[in-house]
Amino acid sequence: MRVLTKSKFKLGLECPNKLFYVGKKEYANQKDDNPFLEALAKGGFQVEELARLYYPSGHLLEGEDWDYKKHWEHTKELLKKENVTIYEAAFLHDGLFIRTDILVKRGNSIQLVEVKSKSFNPEDENIFIGKTGRLISDWKPYLFDVAFQKHVMQLCFPVWEIKCYIMMADKSKKASIDGLNQFFRLTKLTDNRTGVKVLVKSKDELGSPILDKLEVTDIVSGIESGKFIYNDGLSFQDSIEDYKQAYLKDEYRNFPTSYMTCNKCEFKADVDSGLLSGFKECFVKQHNWKEGDFSKLNLFDIRGIHWTKSIKLFQSELIFGEKLSQESIGLKEGVGKLSDSERAWIQIEKAISDDSTIYVDKHGLKEEVDKWIFPLHFIDFETCTAALPFSKGRKPYEQIAFQFSHHKYYEDGKIEHATEFICNQAAYFPNFDFIRELKKALENDYGTIFRFHNHENTILNAIHSQLLESDEKDKIPLIEFIESISHSTGNSAKKWSGDRDMVDLWVVAKNFYFNPLTKGSNSLKDLLPAALNNSGFLQEKYSKPIQQISLTSKNFPDEFIWLRKNQEKIINPYKGLPPVFDNWTEEEIEKSISEIEEINDGGAALTAYGKLQYTDMTKAEVDEITSALLKYCELDTLAMVMLYEHFREIIK
Known part of the structure; x- marks a missing residue:
């Protein structure tokens, strides 16, 4: 039985053509193999289980997810009660199907609670709607998701008065117990729909609450009325009907390609995967691309052209690298380094001439390398943020630095894996031990320190803030150390730039090397x-x-x-x-x-x-x-x- 679910509705909002490819094993789907997305999804399951404890004595509908009618019939039976709470309530109406995270029924007054593994700051007045009066882009998919759920529920029960909420982590709240996260075990061995085994029976065992809900009923009404739109084109109501017909009939919608949407398409197949490519089929059908065209350099492969420029080039059918010119990509010369557009042009020229040799600004690179002081220090951090804090006194999604590695390169060419740190202790906040060990590793000389990209600098800024709020006896020398090897980010109240600020090898490569x-x-x-x-x-x-x-x-x-x-x-x-x-x-x-x-x-x-x-x-x-x-x-x-x-x- 094919039905348009809320996840497929969201997919249709991204691109209706995706509805033809989703769920078909013969087509590649890069989201299925993304470890970061998988980790985020698992964190979402934990938050959902915690949220259920905030609404005790609920009925959970689980198992046989494919049996839409069974769950709908079960839900209808439960809804005969005057007052009831249901987890994963199911609603089926004329080819539309949804499951609600939490539904609370009190007569005809309904609370629809959507649980998200996101976070919010209660002091932020523009969480969902920006100062311009438009929906914040990051929140659009989630808000339209809630609107779709409410729409299907209302079709099933027109007399209901439905209030809509989003429940998520409150970044101002602190965990009042150790090991909050471990009470919600991620596992493959459970029959639970979300793959989480819950080791507590009540939220009272978990200390102070860290989740809160925000009402979005008015925003949902604005989506239904057309005040808030997802993109130009179909209205909210028409898009539901259009996507439903496309999915139920298993039709390719022939929705026009666009640079922004196709650039992020997950239905691209690696050459050796043996899977079909939805991306490829779209360009064959809509742009008459031949097999050889897919091996040509195109806008989706080229890094360094500003996205606004790429959109215009795509709309003008200037998609292949061979059709682009310095003028069309907006080439600008960098000062003492490669500009983004110069890198793009190098990539274009080398692809067209089938030149696989490296481009390097030897003079600029040598000038940069000559500044570096031996011994050279190379560091990398492993970090984590968790919606459910691991230790008492920490906030949701607070940065945890649990590991670093440190190689030292001497002037005579000797390479030493000099130091490393890892904290594998459960329910323990490692950041202050982490920074103490890093200080010991790096404070004995003035050699140049290297990182790769912004991550290490961002983490040091986070630990800087955590130290400021702490009672650590050595907080002052630790803060001074952080300020000596990093620079402040835009979020920092204090501004600094260390005299031994880490060199970013990512920037070095970007400036001088292709x-x-x-x-x-x-x-x-x-x-x-x-x-x-x-x-x-x-x-x-x-x-x-x-x-x-x-x-x-x-x-x-x-x-x-x-x-x-x-x-x-x-x-x-x-x-x-x-x-x-x-x-x-x-x-x-x-x-x-x-x-x-x-x-x-x-x-x-x-x-x-x-x-x-x-x-x-x-x-x-x-x-x-x-x-x-x-x-x-x-x-x-x-x-x-x-x-x-x-x-x-x-x-x-």
């Missing part, structure tokens, strides 16, 4: 394999065991080799990290409670840290996860070292 193998990306996960494939020096060096290349490691044996090949193709080192429970038997793995298989990206790392909060986890399992986290983080800083060596090789 490798066609990265396809315009400046992500370290793309730069590293590209550099390895281009650098004979790196290939020769890191194809040898650690003990032979003047390199130390805290987590890998001396005989470990970082670079291996598969049919002459270099294997990305991140793909070579060993599985978490590499030496465990199947029986031992089955008894584990973390359900973690590998840690080779940031999403997996933060998920692993969340699992370490389980106080009943065995020491053996804690040790295995800790070991995997240490290996992953060590590679992150070694990757920065490799990139530095690549730069140094180029300018020699």
Whole structure:
């Protein structure tokens, strides 16, 4: 039975064509394999379970999610009661189907409570509606979701008076107990619809509430009346009918492509995936692209053209790189560095001429490198934010810095994995221990410190704020240390710029270097394999065991080799990290409670840290996860070292 659900309605709002591709196993869907999205979704399940405790004695409808009629009949039976609370109440009407997170019925007065794993500041007067009177773009999908739910409910029960709410974490509230998060266990082994096992029976066991609800009834009415629109075109009511017909009939809607929507399309397939591409089919049908066109450089591949310019180029059918000119992309020369548009033009020129050689501003890069002071320090942080705080006194989504790795590069070429820190203790706030250990690692010389992108600076700013509010006896020297190696962000009340402010290798690469193998990306996960494939020096060096290349490691044996090949193709080192429970038997793995298989990206790392909060986890399992986290983080800083060596090789 095909029905238009609220998730599919939201998908239709993004692009009606997606309704044709969603749920079909033969089509690629990149959202299905996104570790960060998966981690966020799991956090949402925990918040939903906590919210249910705020509305006790509710009836949960679960199991057999595909049986829409069964759940609708069950809901109708429960709604015969004058007063009732239902979790996952189901409503089915003429091809439309919704499930409500929490529904409270008191006669004909209804509370529709949508639970979100987002947060709000109660002092913010413009949470949902901006100063211009328009809906805040980030909130649009959620508000239209609630409006769709109310619409279907009203069709089923026209006499109901429905008030709409969004429940989420209040950023001003602090947890009053330790281990709030661990009472809501993420698991694959439960029959619960959300995959969470709840270990408490009442919210009274959880201390002070950290969730609150905001009424959005008037906003929903504005959506229904057309005061607030999602995008130009169909009205709210017409869009529901249009998307319903498209999905029920399994029709491709032929909705016009656009740069902004298609650029974010999840239905793109990797060449070797063996899956169909919805993105590809749209451009065949609407733009008459031939097979060869998809291998040509196009606007979606080019980094550095401002999005407003890209929109205009797309509308003018100037999509392929071969049709673009310096004038059309708005080329502007950078001052002492590559501008974004210069990088875009380099990418275009190299793609058109099939030139895979690296572009580098050797003079500018050498000038930058010559400023750096030995020994060089490369640092990487692993961090986490959780809707449900891990420890007492912390707020929802407060930054937690639980791990760092630190490589030191000496002037004679010796590379030392100098220090590392990890906190695997459950229900403990590690940030102040983290910054103390980082201070010890970096305060003994004036060598240049490197980070990659903004994350480390952002985290240091967060710890700076946490220290200011703390009673730590050494808060002043710790704050002074943070201010010496970082700079303040726009959110900081105090402004500073350290005399030893970290150098951002991402900025260095962006300013002076372009490798066609990265396809315009400046992500370290793309730069590293590209550099390895281009650098004979790196290939020769890191194809040898650690003990032979003047390199130390805290987590890998001396005989470990970082670079291996598969049919002459270099294997990305991140793909070579060993599985978490590499030496465990199947029986031992089955008894584990973390359900973690590998840690080779940031999403997996933060998920692993969340699992370490389980106080009943065995020491053996804690040790295995800790070991995997240490290996992953060590590679992150070694990757920065490799990139530095690549730069140094180029300018020699």
